[in-house]
Amino acid sequence: MSDFETVAASENQAARRGPSGEPGAPNQVGVPGKARSLAGDAWRDLRRNPIFWISLALVVLVTAMAAVPGLFTGNDPRDCALARQHAGPSGAAIFGYDFQGCDTYARSVYGARASLLVGALSALLTGIIALVVGMVAGYFGRWIDAVLSRVIDIVLGIPLLLAAIVLLKRVNSDSSTVRILAVVFVLAILGWTTAARVVRSSVITAKGQDYVAAARMLGAGDGRIMWRHILPNSLAPAVVVLTIALGSFIAAEATLSFLGIGLKAPTISWGIDIDSGRVHMRESATPLVVPSTFLALTVLAFIMLGDAIRDAFDPKLR
Amino acid sequence: MFRFVVRRLLQMVLAFFGTTLIVYALMFAGQGDPIQALAGERPVTEAQRAYLTEKYNLDRTGVGGFFYRYFDYVGNLLRGDLGESLTGRSIGEILTTAWPVTLKLALIAMAVTIVVGVTAGVVAGMRRASIFDNSTLLLTLLVLGIPTIVLAPLAQYLLGVKWQVFPPTAGAQPSLYALLLPGIVLGSLSLATALRLTRTSVAENLRADYVRTAKSKGLLRRRIVSVHVLRNSLIPVVTFLGVELGNLMSGAIITEGVFNIPGVGFNLFRGIRTEDGPLVVGIVSVLVVVYLVANLLVDVLYAVLDPRIRYE
Numbered sequence: 320m321s322d323f324e325t326v327a328a329s330e331n332q333a334a335r336r337g338p339s340g341e342p343g344a345p346n347q348v349g350v351p352g353k354a355r356s357l358a359g360d361a362w363r364d365l366r367r368n369p370i371f372w373i374s375l376a377l378v379v380l381v382t383a384m385a386a387v388p389g390l391f392t393g394n395d396p397r398d399c400a401l402a403r404q405h406a407g408p409s410g411a412a413i414f415g416y417d418f419q420g421c422d423t424y425a426r427s428v429y430g431a432r433a434s435l436l437v438g439a440l441s442a443l444l445t446g447i448i449a450l451v452v453g454m455v456a457g458y459f460g461r462w463i464d465a466v467l468s469r470v471i472d473i474v475l476g477i478p479l480l481l482a483a484i485v486l487l488k489r490v491n492s493d494s495s496t497v498r499i500l501a502v503v504f505v506l507a508i509l510g511w512t513t514a515a516r517v518v519r520s521s522v523i524t525a526k527g528q529d530y531v532a533a534a535r536m537l538g539a540g541d542g543r544i545m546w547r548h549i550l551p552n553s554l555a556p557a558v559v560v561l562t563i564a565l566g567s568f569i570a571a572e573a574t575l576s577f578l579g580i581g582l583k584a585p586t587i588s589w590g591i592d593i594d595s596g597r598v599h600m601r602e603s604a605t606p607l608v609v610p611s612t613f614l615a616l617t618v619l620a621f622i623m624l625g626d627a628i629r630d631a632f633d634p635k636l637r
Numbered sequence: 638m639f640r641f642v643v644r645r646l647l648q649m650v651l652a653f654f655g656t657t658l659i660v661y662a663l664m665f666a667g668q669g670d671p672i673q674a675l676a677g678e679r680p681v682t683e684a685q686r687a688y689l690t691e692k693y694n695l696d697r698t699g700v701g702g703f704f705y706r707y708f709d710y711v712g713n714l715l716r717g718d719l720g721e722s723l724t725g726r727s728i729g730e731i732l733t734t735a736w737p738v739t740l741k742l743a744l745i746a747m748a749v750t751i752v753v754g755v756t757a758g759v760v761a762g763m764r765r766a767s768i769f770d771n772s773t774l775l776l777t778l779l780v781l782g783i784p785t786i787v788l789a790p791l792a793q794y795l796l797g798v799k800w801q802v803f804p805p806t807a808g809a810q811p812s813l814y815a816l817l818l819p820g821i822v823l824g825s826l827s828l829a830t831a832l833r834l835t836r837t838s839v840a841e842n843l844r845a846d847y848v849r850t851a852k853s854k855g856l857l858r859r860r861i862v863s864v865h866v867l868r869n870s871l872i873p874v875v876t877f878l879g880v881e882l883g884n885l886m887s888g889a890i891i892t893e894g895v896f897n898i899p900g901v902g903f904n905l906f907r908g909i910r911t912e913d914g915p916l917v918v919g920i921v922s923v924l925v926v927v928y929l930v931a932n933l934l935v936d937v938l939y940a941v942l943d944p945r946i947r948y949e
Contacts, residue, residue, distance in 0.1 A: 573784060577786045597895070
């Protein structure tokens with residue numbers, strides 16, 4: 320559709336310019352726009368994908384929730400009174416109150432901030448580590464690749480949850496900033512391997528391409544080839560993996576907080592609320608279901624978003 | 638092939654030392670005063686302290702002492718002696734009781750993954766963009782997007798407490814039926830990944846040149862799919878399943894915790910909470926070996942399944 324519009328627009332322009340227009344102009348009209356870039360192609364696909372829009376809307380919604388929670392609820396999540404324990408939904412609190420007598424909905428809304436912060440920072444850090452390691456290993460190959468691949472194997476050999484537990488036990492501080500940074504750091508140093516492997520394999524594929532050989536024959540150095548030719552071609556799969564990883568980092572943070580070693584009160588986290596909701600599920604299920612739904616939808620949104628972007632960027636699947 | 642296996646074994650040894658060293662260092666550095674951790678709130682007498690220091694070689698300080706204890710520990714591990722937990726129970730014994738439970742759980746999860754995931758993946762891959770394909774894609778997305786800490790308590794609440802289809806917790810001697818729900822919960826995650834992997838792989842292979850050749854030779858579609866496409870498509874799936882089995886064996890801490898299943902993951906979590914360093918390090922090292930061996934087998938299997946792969 321958009322093609323048609325561009326062509327129509329340029330035809331109009333050409334018509335308006337008339338015979339006094341540039342000599343080359345009429346010829347260009349016949350060509351349906353200039354050759355689109357890979358990103359342009361992907362964007363055209365994405366625009367038509369409802370899953371992309373739904374997940375993007377959810378991501379925007381959660382981000383807004385994390386930034387300005389006051390927009391979504393007027394209640395204070397820390398205003399708890401035991402007198403209201405497990406009180407049902409009312410005009411004041413649409414999902415009722417939990418075991419401690421706190422507003423279930425307000426707590427879930429305020430829980431978005433910590434989760435999103437941890438997810439985004441971990442994904443960023445992971446991306447940096449993965450790009451550097453994957454590029455170096457994939458491009459230089461030989462013993463560097465062997466060493467880095469072994470390092471990846473070793474890190475992959477450590478069960479993530481277990482190592483995170485062991486590492487986080489070392490953090491004794493109760494300051495919420497310290498704990499958030501600790502969780503970010505732990506998730507990043509344990510979680511970069513998958514992305515690094517993806518980068519490595521796409522770098523190896525890109526390295527064998529003719530355009531890299533051409534660049535090398537033209538005298539380009541390693542740095543230039545890596546930066547100008549290989550990085551742009553291995554970035555797309557990395558971004559997809561990282562979007563999905565962001566979702567799983569949010570899930571991992573909630574899991575750690577659920578176990579009682581990630582974030583701790585007074586920080587509000589979905590994981591903590593799910594754990595306390597689970598303990599009291601026989602009395603009232605809403606304090607379990609509401610934060611669970613928030614968490615699941617958020618993780619889902621990021622995974623769906625990554626999935627949609629991958630489908631758009633991977634021409635093989637089209 | 639032989640050279641490849643030998644090289645892979647050497648890499649495995651390296652990975653084993655690297656991983657055990659890291660895990661041991663983390664536990665060792667994170668422990669504070671292990672003797673006080675053992676005693677809890679109670680005071681420790683000098684004699685007890687001296688005995689424990691002697692027993693666990695705690696008198697050697699600094700880097701030398703650390704490596705002394707590390708090699709001591711690895712030596713014991715290689716002799717099959719996993720030592721005792723701080724509570725005095727033999728770790729080997731703990732694992733012997735816990736392992737069958739975890740294995741049973743992992744096998745149930747694996748069976749669910751293979752039977753439902755791979756089968757549905759093949760069908761979805763053959764009928765891309767059909768209603769079946771689209772609905773399975775959406776369903777797997779949902780499953781992938783729901784973390785275990787949501788899935789396990791919700792399944793427990795709905796099926797165990799509310800509708801009472803399954804027992805909500807497993808208990809000390811879990812029957813197969815009691816493990817079914819946790820197994821399905823555990824398997825659902827790998828199910829979704831296996832399904833998508835199979836689907837993509839089948840769909841890609843169906844467009845390969847050799848399929849066209851087979852078709853033009855006049856082979857039956859059934860034969861093309863079951864012999865040519867399936868063998869090639871299942872390569873990444875087999876890799877994934879092997880790695881996943883390693884993961885499942887390493888214990889589903891959350892699932893075993895929520896459903897109260899006395900498996901490896903459950904013991905592990907208890908060990909961490911009670912600062913039981915030897916127990917955690919013992920279990921983790923065994924799990925690491927399991928994981929590494931699973932990876933090795935997967936790699937060898939990979940080479941057997943896919944002759945296009947050359948390891949040199």
